[in-house]
Amino acid sequence: MQLKFKVPIFDVKNLSFIVHGQSVLQNINFQIFNGEYIAIIGPNGGGKTTLIRMLLGLEKPTSGEIRLFGKKLRSFKEWYKIGYVPQRASHVDANFPATVEDIVKMGRIAKRGIFAGTSQEDKHVVEDAMLKMDILDLKDKMVGTLSGGQRQRVMIARALASSPEILILDEPNTGVDVVSQQRFYKLLAKLNKEDGMTILFITHDIGVIADDIGRLFTINQKATICNDPKKALSCEEMSELYGIDAHLIHNHKHEH
Numbered sequence: 001m002q003l004k005f006k007v008p009i010f011d012v013k014n015l016s017f018i019v020h021g022q023s024v025l026q027n028i029n030f031q032i033f034n035g036e037y038i039a040i041i042g043p044n045g046g047g048k049t050t051l052i053r054m055l056l057g058l059e060k061p062t063s064g065e066i067r068l069f070g071k072k073l074r075s076f077k078e079w080y081k082i083g084y085v086p087q088r089a090s091h092v093d094a095n096f097p098a099t100v101e102d103i104v105k106m107g108r109i110a111k112r113g114i115f116a117g118t119s120q121e122d123k124h125v126v127e128d129a130m131l132k133m134d135i136l137d138l139k140d141k142m143v144g145t146l147s148g149g150q151r152q153r154v155m156i157a158r159a160l161a162s163s164p165e166i167l168i169l170d171e172p173n174t175g176v177d178v179v180s181q182q183r184f185y186k187l188l189a190k191l192n193k194e195d196g197m198t199i200l201f202i203t204h205d206i207g208v209i210a211d212d213i214g215r216l217f218t219i220n221q222k223a224t225i226c227n228d229p230k231k232a233l234s235c236e237e238m239s240e241l242y243g244i245d246a247h248l249i250h251n252h253k254h255e256h
């Protein structure tokens, strides 16, 4: 009988990042497995975005090692397996000349290459991504005419169009109204539960998604991994992490 090993999607060992003599991240260790839903929180400037950029090979660690799907980062080529939505991705010019469908199709290029024609499978995946993000009825609209919440869902659908195995979202809710945010969180939870999509989500709204996530990483130069997020959500801890009145975050959950 063959032994089965569970290869983590990300395997991060002793990762540090120092810039201009300042330590941004120190000795970070974690693994992320298929099907997990993980939130990353931490204060502004705590190193969350830097960590994600290193996971994506956009920033070189000062020391440590990152493996993706078992491969060393420098030999990893299958980037379509990772769907990434950066901060402010949905800020587009009002006159940007593309429909919702055009934008989502662009995500497919990562998987198929720029010169490949459009196959039936491509059409199906693009439509499915729009369906999952609840934007099928908007497909012919110009993206610049959409609301912030709708554009945000378009950007996630674009990431889904490359059929990724993990979705990485960096604070995608900036400038989006609360009702749209709630809708968005529900869609993400569904994506994780029903489709088994692995999600890594940098957010400030931890009180709202605490019931959905499996693990919580707090990043403030160092990483603290919490396997039971609900227990970590005491107001004291939130205050310490954010340096703000944590009651606001908890009350937020009961607004609707």
Ligand SMILES: Nc1ncnc2c1ncn2[C@@H]1O[C@H](COP(=O)(O)OP(=O)(O)OP(=O)(O)O)[C@@H](O)[C@H]1O
Residues within 6 Å of the ligand: 019, 024, 042, 043, 044, 045, 046, 047, 048, 049, 050, 051
């Ligand atoms: N290449 C770089 N050169 C100089 N400074 C850098 C570089 N990369 C990151 N930093 C610094 O590292 C710190 C962490 O920034 P980072 O954006 O990762 O934090 P963050 O936790 O994502 O913050 P926020 O919540 O505000 O987005 C900041 O002080 C930033 O200026």
